[in-house]
């Protein structure tokens with residue numbers, strides 16, 4: 001069997017522990033909707049990008065009826081047999097032959113983690129040998145190293161600042177741009193969340209529920225009429241949808257691929273900066289809050305490897321903004 005077909009993924013390829021709990025919930029919820037759209041059934045498990053998670057991430061997934069995820073052996077801290085009192089530090093010997101283990105979560109939730117390095121997960125043989133009745137609670141309990149991943153030796157560093165680990169080794173390219181870029185994107189998200197929830201009260205019956213269920217509308221799992229009926233009470237639908245779209249743009253801009261780029265001037269990063277700008281202009285249009293200057297000020301600190309570009313501010317002002325203004329009506 002191909003067990004991959006039982007696993008959803010998050011909606012965007014984002015490093016979940018670097019997002020707020022609510023953002024994580026949206027990524028998981030929309031990811032489940034995407035799976036339902038493609039497979040006409042609920043997923044049993046979910047795969048977190050780069051296996052990056054913490055207990056909070058796992059709890060959110062468990063609350064959404066997700067029973068399985070994946071963990072790499074190096075992310076396991078301690079292990080014990082079910083009901084055994086003593087914990088044992090995880091090592092090659094006691095992890096040998098352990099196919100899955102569960103983690104206890106708050107409120108008596110649990111989640112099972114298949115112990116599988118990514119290269120094995122991507123190997124057809126692993127799936128061929130997997131039997132459906134293996135989808136049951138494991139007899140082993142583990143404690144995990146939180147906020148770790150399979151993509152960065154130092155946990156989550158590669159996706160937020162300069163990192164010396166192998167996977168971010170870009171030869172002569174420095175990564176001084178990463179930290180200010182993360183800060184600039186977080187600033188945008190902060191103001192957009194503030195506005196979404198403050199203004200949202202005037203449009204949505206429950207802003208939180210509206211946003212969580214917006215994924216269904218994006219994916220065509222729910223009609224616009226029904227969505228409006230269930231979540232929006234204001235006649236001004238245009239602004240209500242702009243608020244939702246602004247949040248959606250923001251979630252998209254955190255995608256983890258941009259952090260593997262060689263430079264802030266790479267096309268992937270430019271694409272996500274464009275999403276940030278679109279969100280910034282939407283915010284200005286519907287709330288009158290102007291954050292473009294703050295955004296650019298932070299990006300001035302994001303030094304590019306390309307001397308012609310200099311920094312993130314120059315990149316936005318001279319390369320991204322002119323194109324954006326040409327292509328849309330901002």
Ligand SMILES: [Zn+2]
Pocket residue numbers: 151152153154156157158163164165166167168
């Ligand atoms: Zn790293």
